[in-house]
Amino acid sequence: MLNTSNNNTRKMIVIHGGHFSSLEGFYEEISKVLMKDTDWKVGTLDGFNDILYGGFGIFESHEEIEILWEESEKSRKDLGLIATKEFYENKIRKGKPFNIELVRQKLKDLTEGKGQTLFEILVEIIESHRNIILKLD
Numbered sequence: 001m002l003n004t005s006n007n008n009t010r011k012m013i014v015i016h017g018g019h020f021s022s023l024e025g026f027y028e029e030i031s032k033v034l035m036k037d038t039d040w041k042v043g044t045l046d047g048f049n050d051i052l053y054g055g056f057g058i059f060e061s062h063e064e065i066e067i068l069w070e071e072s073e074k075s076r077k078d079l080g081l082i083a084t085k086e087f088y089e090n091k092i093r094k095g096k097p098f099n100i101e102l103v104r105q106k107l108k109d110l111t112e113g114k115g116q117t118l119f120e121i122l123v124e125i126i127e128s129h130r131n132i133i134l135k136l137d
Helices: 023-034 045-051 072-078 081-094 100-111 118-127
Strands: 002-007 010-016 065-070 132-136
Touching: 010 023, 023 045, 045 118, 065 072, 072 118, 081 100, 081 118, 118 132
Parallel strands: 010 065, 065 132
Antiparallel strands: 002 010
16 A cells, blocks of 8 residues: 655555465555546556656656565565566467567566566666665565
């Protein structure tokens, strides 16, 4: 949920890892937390990245925010190797519009220990926004 504590006017947003155990569940949690009072729901990694730019949902563009990801170790496991492998395998099964060769390479990298898990991808997306501070709890 959203806590609007003012630590240096920075808005605090809490993601509760205990509320979900899959990528779809993460999207539902994020939609509830960040897209409150809108009819738009997060459903892709690109969509998640887009809402972090702000300007709609609960915060303004470039507003300073802090995201506290509670039970992040649970999320790290839930969105780890197995879930990521299934994520890529589903994309390969669906085919177009996905770049199947790229997805196969990402799956290969993952199984060889060189690729990122879904959790690591989500953390990287959050940390790519300079106005957002992420704290894993």
